[in-house]
Amino acid sequence: MQLNQNRMPIYEALNNFKKERVVPFDVPGHKRGKGNEELTNFLGDKCLAVDVNSMKPLDNLCHPMSVIREAEELVADAFGAAHGFLMVGGTTSAVQSMVLAACKAGDKIIMPRNVHRSAINALILSGATPVYVNPGVDNRLGIALGMSLKELEKVIKENPDAKAILVNNPTYYGICSDIKGITELAHKHGMLVLADEAHGTHFYFDENLPISAMEAGADMAAISMHKSGGSLTQSSLLLLGPNVNEGYVRQIINLTQTTSGSYLLMSSLDISRKNLALHGRDIFEKVRSLAHYARQEINQIGDYYAYARELVNNDTIFDYDVTKLSINTLDIGLAGIEVYDLLRDEYGIQIEFGDIGNILAYISVGDRERDIERLVSALAEIRRRYKKDRAGMLDHEYINPIVTVTPQQAFYGEKYSVPIGESIGKVCSEFVMCYPPGIPVLAPGERITKDILDYILYAKEKGCFMTGPEDMKIENLNVLK
Missing domain, CATH: 3.90.1150.10 (Aspartate Aminotransferase, domain 1)
Structure with missing residues (x-):
């Protein structure tokens, strides 16, 4: 059945709701802005009037049956997916839902090491074991590249029991792996393909851009609509291919996603999807x-x-x-x-x-x-x-890590704090990364080497916004006992 991409069911339902002038004896407590004058003056009446709670006419994000369900169907149609979920926890939430849906504790998942921290966070939550494919590195630019198909094939043969492969499509810098080739190879070996498309929303709407995950036959894709799709910050999508159980994935999403889905975020997804589908x-x-x-x-x-x-x-x-x-x-x-x-x-x-x-x-x-x-x-x-001479400059972004234990074992293991200069040779139990892009320099379970330490200290000195450790000043690191 051909769906009408002019429709915006959540936006339309909110407009109808405003016209009814319903007296609110529910949450949120600002009561359409009347209870918080400063907030209303800052964000405006129009915004506060539709910052509402789930109710029968507006559906429920955790169990959608009407307008949200229709919005999801329109998303799936626009992106060429079997199903689409509206995500109000950002693409972090979508990436974590993909990994949690594909892998249980002890399961292996193949991924490049230059993944966003959200993917490694998902391993801490699920207890899955990462099998890292070290990406190529461009020596001139100093950046991590995509996964080599040949290297991936070798890793698959060594780990035939892996449940899934996660692919960046594209990386932050715009680099794409052969996602179609990866998908064909993965499916041949009975593995799912999960695509982090935080930076690839636009691939679905322009044939002159790299292939999208759904077109390549991937099983799941996490889409940052708020990045290149025009929706509000923190609003994203999770797309499913035809061979994934939609009901099970919704249960996984509902383990961590809020039960108070923001209608500001959802309506922005609804409006932006229409805009992309048509224009x-x-x-x-x-x-x-x-x-x-x-x-x-x-x-x-x-x-x-x-x-x-x-x-x-x-x-x-x-x-x-x-x-x-x-x-x-x-x-x-x-x-x-x-x-x-x-x-x-x-x-x-x-x-x-x-x-x-x-x-x-x-x-x-x-x-x-x-x-x-x-x-x-x-x-x-x-x-x-x-401009000055480049002598003495560090010229690489990516250092191959030495993984000794799983992220979950390291994160929850017995640990103690050491000054960062005394950490070489020890196993880190927390993250260190520059944000953005949020790709860990160190992740839980990885051995701290001199190269990694030099990189961290150099990045701090140059003014990179370093995040992750318990010590906010990043003068100490937690390491395993």
Whole structure:
């Protein structure tokens, strides 16, 4: 049956509800904003009027039977999935639901080590055992790449009892693995394929971009609608392929997702899905064009390198997301995070992130050519004013970890705190990462080496926002006894 993508069932139900002028003797306690004047003045009457609780006319996110159910069906139709769930805990919640649905305690899951912390958090919750495929590394850019099909095949043969394979589609930098080849290989060996598509919402609406997980035949995909899809922060989707039990996955989601689903987040998903279904192709054509223009201009400045599909090697870089404006900064003698700070502090430009050698400027339909020109001129001026010799700079983002115990065993194991400088050789029991992107430098269960410690101290010195450990100053680390 052809569904009408013009429909926005949650949005429509909320508008009808507003017209009824129902007197609220339920939660939330601000009572459509009347009880919190400051909040109402800040967010506005329209927002507070639809910050409501589940009720019969508005359905229930945990057990949808009417308008939310219809919104989910429209999501599945728009994304070419068998089923779609509205997620109000961000893509973190969607990634964790995928892993928890695929793996029980003791089960193996194959994944690249450059996964978002949410995937490793899911291993702590589930007790599943990770089998890491070390991604390729681009020595010039210093970034982790995708999974090699040949390397993955070797890992599958060594671990035929693994239940699932998790794939980044794409990485934060825009790098794509051969997800179709991975899916065919996984299914041949009876394994599920889970795709972290936090940065790949747009793949579903533009045939000039890399293949989406659902089109590649993956079993589950976590989608950050709030990143490139236009919905409110924290609103995401979980998509299922035809061979996954929808009822069981909903039970898994309901283990951790709130029973008070935000109608602000859900309606933003509803509206954004309609917008992408009807106009996505035009939207992302514009985004591609803006990113291409930006790359051309930046590469003419000198020393910066804004990279794209020329990196493709049909292996660890099977494809590239050309909407990503990833820029290597090492040749101007500045770490990415230093350029990030200068752009914000000196030029009033906020980009997505900076790390040791790269920055990412997130481009969307909301950007204009003059915004790109302002970014380009700021980068040119930073080069002119701050360029220095790159000698002594750390030039790699990714270090292969030495895994000694599972994340769950390490996280819940007996531990003690040591000064970070005395931690070499010990097994870490917590996370250390730069955020964003939120990919752990150290995860629970991994041995602390001199290379890793040097990286952490260098990243701290350069101004990376380090997160994860119990000690907020990151002067001490918890290690296993």
